[in-house]
Amino acid sequence: MNKPKAAMASLVRPLIEPHCEDLDVTWFTSTEEALEIAPHAEIGWFDMYDKDKMAEIIAAATSLKWLNSIYAGVEHFPLAQLKSQGTILTNGAGLNSAPIAEFAVMMMLAAAKRMDQIVDNQRKQIWLETPPGTVELDDSKALIIGYGGIGQQIAKKLSGFDIDVTAVRRSPSADPGVIGLDEWRDQLGEYDWVFVSAPATDETQKMLGEAEFAAMKSSAWLVNVARGSLVDQDALVDALNSKAIGGAALDVTDPEPLPKDHPLWDAPNCLITMHLSGQAQTRMFQRAAARFVENLKAYQNGTDMIAVADFDRGY
Secondary structure, eight states: OOOOOEEEEEHHHHHHHGGGSEEEEEEEEEEEHHHHHGOOSSEOOOOOOOOHHHHHHHOOOTOOOOEEEESOOTSSOOOHHHHTTTTTEEOTTTHHHHHHHHHOOOOOOOOOOTTHHHHHHHHHOOOOOOOOOOOOOOOOOOEOOOOOOOHHHHHHHHGTTTEEEEEEESOOSSSSEETTTTTTGGGGGSSEEEEOOOOOOOOTTTTTTTTHHHHHHHEEEEEEEOOGGGGHHHHHHHHHHTTTEEEESSSSSSSSSSSSTTTGOOOTTTTEOOGGGSSSSSOOOHHHHHHHHHHHHHHHHHHHOSOOOOTTTTO
């Protein structure tokens, strides 16, 4: 009996090879090797920093029955093709939720105490007599738009600061601290912190724009650890310049990297962290490998797999 063909990057080989004795694996070391093996693979793990090249390779993988990815966002994948050919897509949802949430809280703290200005003055060897940021977190209110793995971790960590947290999620919930998609805009003016951790889909494209910024408190900060496409950046630049909102802490932008001449770089009260939140960790590949091994067992046994993407919802 022939073993199922699998194609995976050599980077993960030391972590999962001992569990792949029932597979015929090609451990590719280049995009050329990946593109060559892709049409023949039943199981694939083609993650790459070059999303266009990754999409090209996946598009060539017409025999795939299971595609695994470490990425939580799947907007770069040819979802229509994968759905039509019956491919199961398992993504990285939840793998990095805790470190990304830590990063989001770090961004909030930096904004509250204006750590950016403190560091600027340190580099200029200026001894400040008064703090540039005096916002207290205790009894403040936070809205978390997107209550999946990352959003839930943000809420958990904010609870330690005695922050009143309200979360927005698509699915109904009996939790009084969770509201629906049709409620949050009317309540925007109540919050001091607006965290964005929702997936990038057609429905969430530019979900925060001129009207939303006008509805926020003039002292409120936006903290985005989702995708840059969820925010209308032109409207955000206008809101920052006009001081319609207190500020923005952005781990993500659109596009990435942000062009050097983009006005966001110099917008007042804007902190940009170059999409580093998901990389600010030390155990991502270990967690991803452990999940892959569990999903491999489930795939071979025909049982439910972890983090299966919904092609219709786009995440």
